[in-house]
Amino acid sequence: MGISRNRLVPGLVGLAASAAIVLPLGIGMPVSSATAEEAAPAQTLNVDYGTTTGDFYGGSSGMLYGLGDEGSPTDAILDGARVQVTSQKPADGLQHPSADVLAVENQFFNNGGEELVVNLQDWYPDWSYNGGKRPGDTRSYKLDVDPNDAQYGTYTDNAPNDRWDFDEVLEVVMNKILANTSHPDKIVFMPFNEPDGGNWYPSGDNANADIYKQFLTDWNDAYATIQKVWNQYKSGEKTNVNGVKPTADHALIAGPGDSVWRANRTKALLESSKAANTLPDVIVWHELGNGSLKNYRSHYNQYRSFEQELGITPRAINISEFGELRDMSVPGQLIQWMSMFESTKVQAQTAYWNYAGNLNDNMARANSANGGWWLYKWYGDLRGTQTVKVTSEHPDSVDNLQGVAAIDTKNRKATVLYGGANDATKIGANIPVTVHMTGLDQSVFGESVDVQVRENAYTGPDGVAATPRVVNVLSDQKLVNGTLDVTTTSIDRYAGYQLVVTPHQDVATALDNAENGRSLQAIEAENTTLSDGAKAYTKSDNTGSWGNFMFSGNGDVGNFNNGAKMTWNVDVPADGSYRLQLITAPAGFPGVNHVYVDGKSVGDLNVPAELALKEAAKWKYRGSAEIVLDGLTKGNHAITVEATDLDNESDKLLLYQVSRGDGTPVDQVTYPASDMRLDSGAVLSYDGNGMNGFADLNGGRADVFAHAWDAGYQNVTIAYNAAKGAHFVLSVNGQSAADVTAQSDGAQTATVRVALSEGINQLTLSGEAGVRVASVTTARASESDSKAIRFEAEDAQLSGGAKVQKDDASDASGKSFVTGLGNQFVTNESGKAGYGDQTRVEADANHVPTVVQNNKGTMTVTGVPAGTYNMVVRFSNDAFIGSHSYNPQVVDLGLQVHEGEQEIARGSFRYTYTEKHFMNRSVTVTTHGGALTLGNWDEVGSRKAAVSWGVAPNVDSITFYPITDGNVIDSVSGVTVSGEGVSADGKASLKVGETLSLNASVTPDSVADKSVQWTSSDEQVATVDEHGVVKGVKAGTVTITATSVADPARSGSVEVTVVEDSEQKPSGGDNNGEQTGKPDGNTGGQNSDSGAGANSGNNQKHMPLTGAAVASVAGVAVLLAGAGLLLKRLRSRS
Template identity: 45%
Template sequence: MPDVLSVDFAQTTGDFRGGATGTLYGFGDDGVPTQALIDGAHITNSSQKAPYGTQHPSGDALTIEDGFFAKHGQELAIYIQDYYPDWSYNGGKRPGDARTYDQTTGTFVEQSNGVWDYLEIVEFVTEAVATQSDHPEKYLFIPFNEPDGGNWYPDWAAQQDQFLADWQATYEKIQEVYDRHGLGHARIGGPGDTRWQPERSADYLTYAKANDVLPDVFIWHELGIDNLATFRSHMRDYRQLEQDLGIDPIHVNITEYGMLRDMGVPGQLVQWLSMFEDEKVDAQTAYWNYAGNLSDNTARAGGANAGWWMFKWYGDLEGSQTVQVDPPHPDTVDTLQGIGAIDAANRRATVLLGGTDDDVRLDLSGLDRRTFGQKVDVEVREVTLSGAQGLSSTPRVVQRLDGATVRSGELALDLDTYDRYAAYQVLVTPAQAHEAAAAPTWTTSIEAEDTALTDAQVYAQDPQGDGGWKFLASGGHDVGSFNKATSRADWTVTVPRDGTYRLQVIGATPGVPGRHALFVDGALDQPVQYTADLALTSAQKWQYRGSTEVQVELAAGEHVLSLRASEDGRTLLPNADITLDKLVLTDVSDGEPTAYPARTMRFAGGAGLDWDGGKAQGSAGVQGDGQRAEVYATAMESGYYDIAVRHTTSASSDLTLSANGRAATTFDTPRPGSWVSTARVHLAEGINELELTSVTGALVESVTTTRASDDAAVTVEAEDTDLHGTAVVASKSAASGSNASGGKVVEWLGDGEENYLEIARAAGFDAAGDYDVTVRYANAELSGKHDYNPQVVDRELQVREGDSVAGATHFRYTFSWDSFWDRTVPVTLATADRPLRFGNPEAFAPNIDAITIAPLVAGEPTTRRVTGHAPLVAGEPTTRRVTGRG
């Protein structure tokens, strides 16, 4: 029997809150994560390090605030105690008055001055925000983090009075600083306990009410596996406590939630998100590893893993009303859960669901005929586990229903679910006219444990094992002990045509890059190069999975693809002992065209779906200042993509396409009609933010991206550049398994004006204008020690045109100095001939393997007139079993 998820769109439960994808230390330094990842994930709240704090090398709130507040950020919290370098803070003991703090610099001398030392830190941190932030009114100060744990006040019976007095003192000090600068009321959150503590909470709220120091946000943590079952009861207890004490409802933020096993796993995340959204609270994913990757919900320097897509889908509900969802097993760990929402203005209904291995019956009701009409289109998209560090491409349509009849507001669908770790987005809109769909981009996959294995072992990965201190494997199993020269995994697969196919291998490379050999039908085809994955502890080694991608030419028909630990069956390849989780094969012969129809877009400034009729109904209408439609497009590799925009105009018009914050081109149409406008634009590996605007007005039906030729780009090996100062060429040994091209890189860049590499201007980048500069880099710098957080350092690289900075950003951790990723830097050049310099005068830059310089737009954009309805282009749908009943 299938699990039944009932969704009643007529029973609304309030405005969409959207705060459940908050993060703790989800931001590292400026540019980590990229702006496209931040905006696409729709992060509204985050907790970060206190200004100039020493708990972690990155994550300073003042450093990351611009990117955070750029689009969706609403409240940036500060853990004030993270000013201290150690965990637990100050050795776990409440400080006394042994020091005197210089409020102008934050430094101290070992001398008592009659003022509690921590109160001086509170003043310094608050002063920094009050005087240096552009948005001091959007900050939340958290004076105490886990005071009931190892941080100063664990013994409530003996320390209650001290904590309450300290709460009042810190609260009043923060308000004093804001009052000093005329900033009004400073927002403060607490108490910040490790878990729901009813006795402590009652004492705290009673005192805070009596002394006029109530928090603006009530905070505790929900971290364990069982919290998926108990959180709602905790919320009921808390709200009842407020009523009993005569306190008006205080907003709640669960500032840490989830275990390692939940991060990056859409089928797990949707269970947490549904609870928090039901209760209309904010919540932040826990910080178990390193800063700057949205709590293990991004991949590489700028890519999405499957968890990011769950964040993105959740953020897409902005502007909606949530509706009643009845799961088959509410408040039960690791079961089917969901979120339902209706966006009446855009006539779009959404269900997000996941968490079960069983098939699902989706019972929809309350589909108002005045909003949706008698017939609807339904699309089901699926995102599957890609590993914490594995690239996840744009989720595909796996089921669709065109023109389904809705009777009495009801519609039922049977969904073929893939895996309990996968999640699904179901979109319901009024029926549109469709032409026959073009053939979809072909893809298939296999779990590693289902391949034919030789000298390798299948391991079961219990999702509740180790108390949740582990990363999950697709299908619940993976393949390890791949450590003999005879180790191999064979996959017999049939491909539909002669062409080029991308093989993606999802697996874990423990702390070092590694290599396998790909054999096709028994013959060596090419090496498979893996970059390093996190492996600092047993909870990460062999489990922190990433992905690698290679392209292989295959003829139509059956083939055996074989991943092997040796090329000759006798000698192990470097670091070949790699965990295998899943293999994915995709036809990329035609550039993997991927469509983003209007119904999947985000809107701002009054833009939205237009349902007034005509052949363009259901298109995104944009017109005038502030209106825009947004697409978050995937590039599985850095390079040029043809971006085709299908749009309709009622007169001569304009349509501007921006890519990652820069205007790429404006398409002008001379008269009314339907058009396809195309520009070849350079995109960064991972997620790219595309925005569409129009002064005079346009209706956008879809955006399609297709991989194109990189002829306009110029690549330079770092060892072939002019080196200055300490910059030096270094060789990577064959035994290292490094993916450095040619085995050579440039190291010791930066940490001084004179230490840089220089590239003379040449054909391809010998004109002023906007460019993308893609740097193949490594950064494995750590600074300091911590009980469980790898203390990673984000290294900044500046691209200078002569002495002027043309572009700069931070480059995140790559786990090994032998492991190289791509990071794209937007650069604007002002001249045609001044050389480009790569370095950092203030600190060390990343090591560099190669640099690719590409004009943002290649060639001339085109616009052609089209007739007929918009076809469903390749890459948009694939179809499985669909049952629709009205």
């Protein structure tokens, strides 16, 4: 967005030919079709691409305390979500034990962040601040030493000094920030938070109350102090440790910060601050309740009217908290908020209901996506576009269909994000939604377009959401007067959808269905067959609820005690392997549920611990557990989940197809170029050369955010077109993995076997102009996992306070793990009984913990060769410091790796709800082959927030995966047939009964499988065996062909003439049978795969692909295999 002093960004009838309806999964059963009688009434979202509404603002991706510490969340999660703005606490602030602005700023701005807001009152340890009362003059703060001196900002009680105490606090926090920040111009300072409520100036909306008049005076004083300190650093009077000076003419200040829209108070502040020249740069208030979905626009319009009435230049707006627990992680809810905030071009931050560092419940586990994260990712993809007018049938209403739409003219792509279609049941199951688009400019899109729709289902706040599936595909749809209708049935009101329109492409993406090995079915837990005590509960639809999480289907299953069962009678669409996912929540500890298929035990679901520290979360903060069911056959099966003593409540079950069971890749997912995030010059190309819709890297980069269910090796296959010798680089999570050089001209593939992290992985392609990428496909390659080096923590060499702990109730491997790494907190079991882990860190009234620093624990492993690794740490963290009215005061812990005296890697490790539950977190590490020691050497108070306590997480195991396994595997560029007696023009002869040995050469050398299949065009004339030995049978002429097994589109051949024994053999040329080198130095027979353009006339028709078709596209075949796009060269044939 860029930062300026005033950052306001100014602000269906008709059918397309052959519009399609695709019905994705339904509630309780898969839906493949619907009769008119069964279908729910369609709902329409009108999108007018002829009316732009301004540059995409992107402010709806904001968060309050979305970040915990540097590395929490991970770079891939943060960059993927493209969080534009987040509010954090001031340096050394005591309100929360983590989320210090100085700890997160570098990572935030390096991963797409644009603005950091600092809640300056969060210097105070208590909520409400200072006991809810405006401070007076009772303290003297030490201000006469360096801001980085340990004594700076300490205070003496009962020591008035004729200065308002909070004014001194403001000077303290401003100095601490400006003396250390690397990004002063990107920080916004907010002096007051919820002043209208419990924080010092409660008057409702009475602007005439004496307490509010005091606020107006205090506002002016606070503004002056902030600007005073700012100018001291700008002028050089005070210095910054990084040598950074502010450059803006003044500090950005936000306010008033009211807990709801207060029209009278806001107008009074504008009037007063205009007169005093202390106007806020950013106007701030909250929109928390669901009623805001109905009322926000009227609040916005009223505020803008005040500016106009008072002659004030439009201010930027930040809705500093929005949404309820029921909205977080729910795509169909979040899109309703995003649509109204984006349409009014304001910033908006999700509320901080739980703990810092997990994007306000919009990510899962340590590095995984939930449904909310994918919506943020899609929204972030719109940067650089222009938004267009969207009209819902339910404007300014609660829980209904809404959307955001944008046009990217550079990449010739239109996008609609939508969701929330609802009905009287408040579930909104299987509602057809028609996106009615008008104004699609033919100068941008041409006469026909392709459409792809992806579905993003709700999986709970801590439940893993895989890459959203393609549920609707339209190819070569004719635009009629710029109009197009696309109808897709919405699974339920909780899901979100991404619709992408492009000009007609030369490649297309397949539906994610059973035919392509990517089907998905779901059922609400309460709709399964329950027995042995399990009970279905009806829940509120959560309208009007501040403190409830969303319940999918307005129900769940409880009373799930020992032996209780829920059975899903499911119609499996095809033979293959399937992943069963249970969306569930125990009471704060891990355990298992048994799984049976048709009465036969198939293993256990390992149910992770979930948040249970407060009533609103216990049994309601849902995560997920998964198990792969191998060898399911097509047809009806009974899948039963049986309870143990875990006592978990469950929301729904999902069944993902893993593979078709016919040797096809496992967990294969294709990301087409139109889904990639392009930057630094990379652009989608539509120049009519047979590569329409490819991403031309053009010296820039293309990012794919790929999901992996578990850590380990995946084949990453890049389908691309380039000139021979062109190159590009594949990087994984910031680490270079492969430098790829094109082995031939034209379409080809390169496969790199890469160790990916569990969860989201950022795959980056960077390269020169002319390298045009069609797609990136990932597929599990678990056979290479044996290359990893794994250590059980208890087998490592331990020292200091590190020790082995045995716990049969944990989900640690072997039920043992190592504790005490780094410093150690002093803890006690003081948490409320029955609400999860009771362990609490001893701390003083300011939430400063007691830390043992004289017995640092370490663990050392040996035998890891020199190299670069994806180091997967299986860890747990139950650190809880201090107390708060509703925010669990949990913290991240730090772990570093030393080789000798040098730190070679570090990471932040999130709260895992209990020490008994372990998660996986990956850290990239490059070693020189020496012993590796793990611990935490950070000094207490080193301004790394929670990590600075020098305490490390518990460790169960460490696994080192070499970043890549093997070299780049290129696609076959050609097959050449040669042999003694084969002429330069590919001819040979032999007599009846004689044999001729042929050889086949597959190029390039980097092809993994060089085997070929030999065939004869007429076995009555000559036969050929698997070794290429040809035998004459009778007189005549045949073609002997060697076809690549790796790429059957590639082959080479020779023409063999068989003569009777009495006949003279033809020479096959003028060289009397001697081999003669070709002009290029090669010998042998015809290669049917000539270079790019060799047989590509201008009369070739460019056709897209759907289903399993193969079309000739300028000498390129595009074969849709499974869910992937495989590009192959074709020989032109007459």
